[in-house]
Amino acid sequence: MTRAATSTEPIPLLDLQAQYDTLRDEIRPVIDRVCDSQWFIGGPEVTGCEEEIAAYSDCKFGIGMSSGTDALLCGMMALCIGPGDEVIVPSFTFFATAGCVSRLGATPVFADVDPVTYNLTAKTIEPHITDKTRLIIPVHLFGQCADMEPIMALAAKHGLTVMEDAAQTIGATYKGKKAGSIGHLGTFSFFPSKNLGCFGDGGMIVTNDETLAKTCTKMRNHGAEPKYYHALIGGNFRLDALQAAIIRIKLPYLDGWSKARGENACRYAGLLEKTPLGLPHIADHNVSIFNQYVVRCPGRDQLRAYLAEQGISTEVYYPVPLHLQECFAYRNGKVGDLPHCEQAAAEVLALPVYPELTEQQQARVAGAIADFYDHAWNG
Ligand SMILES: *Cc1c(COP(=O)(O)O)cnc(C)c1O
Numbered sequence: 001m002t003r004a005a006t007s008t009e010p011i012p013l014l015d016l017q018a019q020y021d022t023l024r025d026e027i028r029p030v031i032d033r034v035c036d037s038q039w040f041i042g043g044p045e046v047t048g049c050e051e052e053i054a055a056y057s058d059c060k061f062g063i064g065m066s067s068g069t070d071a072l073l074c075g076m077m078a079l080c081i082g083p084g085d086e087v088i089v090p091s092f093t094f095f096a097t098a099g100c101v102s103r104l105g106a107t108p109v110f111a112d113v114d115p116v117t118y119n120l121t122a123k124t125i126e127p128h129i130t131d132k133t134r135l136i137i138p139v140h141l142f143g144q145c146a147d148m149e150p151i152m153a154l155a156a157k158h159g160l161t162v163m164e165d166a167a168q169t170i171g172a173t174y175k176g177k178k179a180g181s182i183g184h185l186g187t188f189s190f191f192p193s194k195n196l197g198c199f200g201d202g203g204m205i206v207t208n209d210e211t212l213a214k215t216c217t218k219m220r221n222h223g224a225e226p227k228y229y230h231a232l233i234g235g236n237f238r239l240d241a242l243q244a245a246i247i248r249i250k251l252p253y254l255d256g257w258s259k260a261r262g263e264n265a266c267r268y269a270g271l272l273e274k275t276p277l278g279l280p281h282i283a284d285h286n287v288s289i290f291n292q293y294v295v296r297c298p299g300r301d302q303l304r305a306y307l308a309e310q311g312i313s314t315e316v317y318y319p320v321p322l323h324l325q326e327c328f329a330y331r332n333g334k335v336g337d338l339p340h341c342e343q344a345a346a347e348v349l350a351l352p353v354y355p356e357l358t359e360q361q362q363a364r365v366a367g368a369i370a371d372f373y374d375h376a377w378n379g
Helices: 016-037 044-056 068-078 096-103 122-128 148-158 210-219 241-271 300-309 326-331 339-347 359-376
Strands: 061-065 086-090 107-111 133-136 161-165 185-189 203-207 293-296 348-351
Touching (some): 016 241, 044 061, 044 203, 068 096, 068 185, 068 203, 086 096, 086 122, 096 326, 107 122, 107 326, 203 210, 241 293, 241 359
Parallel strands (some): 086 133
Antiparallel strands (some): 185 203
C-alpha cells in the first residue's frame, strides 16, 4: 500500500501505519510463533531481546522491563533510592523521570537545562548537589545525548550514581559511545512512538555492572530469588515475550530509520532557514536519532493552530516544566527558578520527522510555516 502525498492529505506527527506496512509480513509469523509456543512471560524471546539490545548498546547486560517508566523505577529500587535521598533531574522532560523519584519517597531536585540542547549539563547540576544527593538522571532529550563526560566527572567527584534516561535516544552516540552505556545504568522505552517501538508497553535497563544487573533482574520479579523467597521488595516490571519478539524484528531496521530521520532533519534545516524559527542544534560530538524535530517558535500556539488548519500535526513536548507542575508544588518551585526550562516550555514545537515522511510532505510543512510568518502572524 502506498499513499500519495496530495496537497490536502493530513500529515501526521508520526505514521506508524506506514512503518507497519513494510513489516507486516515479517511480524505476523513471529506473533504466531509466540502464540503457538504459549510462552508469554520470560523465555527465549525475552532473553534474545535482552542480549541483542545490550549488544546494540555496547553494554554487557540488558534487563527487559514492562515500560521505560518501570525501567527508571526498577533501576532506582535496585539502587535503594528512598526517603531522605535527593535525585537531580531536569525540569524539562517527560513526567516519568521525576514521578518515579517521588513514588519511592525520595526528593526530585529540578535542575535547569542547556538552552541549545535542552539537556542537563554539569554546570546546571552542580549547584543542586547536597550531602543528600544520591543520583543524577540526565535525560537525553529528543534524540541527542547530554554532555556526559563532565557529568560523569562531577558524579565521580561527589560519589554519585548516574542513570541515563535514554527513552528517546536508543542508538544515539556521544563521542562514539552509545546512549545508555555511559552512566552506571541506562533506561530505554519501547513505547510505540519511540524510535524502536513495540506493540504496547515495554522498556529495558542496560548496564555494565553485573551486581546491579542481578539486582534489577530480581527486582523486576518481586525481588524473588529463588522463587517465593524474597530478600528484596520488588515489583512486576517484566517485558513480555510478544513485545520482545516484535522488538527483535524491528531492531535491525532501527539505524536505517534513525538515519532517515537525520536526513529529514537536514532537509528541514535548508527548508526552514529563512523562517524566524530556532532550529535544533546537534553538538559536534553527538549523533542524534531525532526522536523529535523540535523548533523554537515566535507565536508558537498560533503557529500550531495554523498548521492544524492545514492538516499538519505537531506536538508540544513539554508545555509545563516539572518544577511548576501542581503535583510537585510541595517542592516550592516558582516561575523564574529555571528560566531555560520555562522558556523552552513556552516556545518549543515538534514537527513531523518520521522516516517515511516524503520530501513533498516536508516541503508542505515548511511552506505552511513560511506562509504563517509572511501572512498570518500578527506577533
Ligand atoms: C517515553 C519516556 C519515558 C517513559 O517511557 P514509557 O515506556 O512510556 O513508560 C521516560 N522518560 C522519557 C524521557 C520518555 O520520553
